[in-house]
Amino acid sequence: MVQRYPTDLTEAEWTILAPLIPAAQPGGRPRTTDMREVVNAILYSLRSGCQWRMLPKDFPPVWSNYLNSPFCTQLRTRLPALLALPAIPGEPLQAST
Numbered sequence: 565m566v567q568r569y570p571t572d573l574t575e576a577e578w579t580i581l582a583p584l585i586p587a588a589q590p591g592g593r594p595r596t597t598d599m600r601e602v603v604n605a606i607l608y609s610l611r612s613g614c615q616w617r618m619l620p621k622d623f624p625p626v627w628s629n630y631l632n633s634p635f636c637t638q639l640r641t642r643l644p645a646l647l648a649l650p651a652i653p654g655e656p657l658q659a660s661t
Contacts, residue, residue: 570611571610571611572608573600573603578600582600585599585603585635597624601623602624602636603639603643605624606636606643607643608620
């Protein structure tokens with residue numbers, strides 16, 4: 565996969581994170597959003613400090629259920645530790661226990 569932004573996941577990073585992505589809920593609509601793109605959007609937002617509404621249009625839509633889900637909230641908190649990213653100035657990021 566081609567990296568569009570410097571914050572996009574590498575194959576090695578996606579290999580680490582992919583097993584942590586919860587499976588789609590049974591009985592509902594099939595998942596149509598690429599979860600790797602959701603993680604890329606979170607990384608872009610964390611690194612740039614932009615608001616969800618300011619994300620470039622090639623990321624999943626801001627109204628996507630994934631971006632405001634408890635899973636994404638946890639992921640935004642844990643990503644720097646999982647990928648050994650340096651802390652972002654002004655961002656209160658801590659690995660949750």
